[in-house]
Amino acid sequence: KQEVTQIPAALSVPEGENLVLNCSFTDSAIYNLQWFRQDPGKGLTSLLLIQSSQREQTSGRLNASLDKSSGRSTLYIAASQPGDSATYLCAVMGTSYDKVIFGPGTSLSVIP
Amino acid sequence: DVKVTQSSRYLVKRTGEKVFLECVQDMDHENMFWYRQDPGLGLRLIYFSYDVKMKEKGDIPEGYSVSREKKERFSLILESASTNQTSMYLCASSFFLKGATETQYFGPGTRLLVL
Numbered sequence: 425k426q427e428v429t430q431i432p433a434a435l436s437v438p439e440g441e442n443l444v445l446n447c448s449f450t451d452s453a454i455y456n457l458q459w460f461r462q463d464p465g466k467g468l469t470s471l472l473l474i475q476s477s478q479r480e481q482t483s484g485r486l487n488a489s490l491d492k493s494s495g496r497s498t499l500y501i502a503a504s505q506p507g508d509s510a511t512y513l514c515a516v517m518g519t520s521y522d523k524v525i526f527g528p529g530t531s532l533s534v535i536p
Numbered sequence: 537d538v539k540v541t542q543s544s545r546y547l548v549k550r551t552g553e554k555v556f557l558e559c560v561q562d563m564d565h566e567n568m569f570w571y572r573q574d575p576g577l578g579l580r581l582i583y584f585s586y587d588v589k590m591k592e593k594g595d596i597p598e599g600y601s602v603s604r605e606k607k608e609r610f611s612l613i614l615e616s617a618s619t620n621q622t623s624m625y626l627c628a629s630s631f632f633l634k635g636a637t638e639t640q641y642f643g644p645g646t647r648l649l650v651l
Binding site: 455456458460465466467468469470473513515517523524526527528529 | 540569571576578579581584594595626628638639640641642643644645647
């Protein structure tokens with residue numbers, strides 16, 4: 425059974441720092457991996473989706489990488505801003521395409 | 537822009553009531569999902585549907601049912617609400633197997649309190 429973990433559970437950084445969020449999954453037979461952002465009390469917003477055949481995706485200050493063989497993905501945020509404060513979740517879709525398994529999330533706080 | 541809407545942002549119901557949560561998407565997506573999100577437990581899949589009138593159980597279907605009569609609408613039904621169903625309910629939709637477009641788009645969520 426696929427399990428997804430995220431480290432750290434919470435992170436607090438000063439504004440302007442570059443930071444890395446980590447996501448690990450136990451079954452490397454995945455179809456894709458997605459990173460989401462969730463603001464308090466709100467729904468999830470998709471940030472980046474990486475297909476299993478890809479190694480990374482970039483959008484603005486965000487870069488997500490995928491290493492299927494080791495069961496890891498990282499989300500790199502460059503030059504962090506207070507507006508980046510949110511919970512970041514990774515989610516894995518298995519090759520049976522039927523379910524998406526979410527990690528518990530990393531709560532990020534960027535201090536001005 | 538993709539839009540996923542949920543019928544209510546906040547709901548308060550009494551134990552034993554039948555509760556309907558509605559979700560509508562405007563992108564002609566085949567897949568639709570219902571999750572619940574609880575502190576310390578993360579998002580858990582209740583049911584999903586990959587076509588009209590089709591439904592599949594997720595990880596925690598007990599106490600819930602769903603209905604998908606039209607492609608754009610996916611309803612979650614709590615047959616007899618219980619206090620342990622107090623939670624944030626999130627609906628999502630996506631295309632089915634179209635390469636990089638399986639991005640899940642989420643609604644704003646419904647926070648349900650069962651008294």
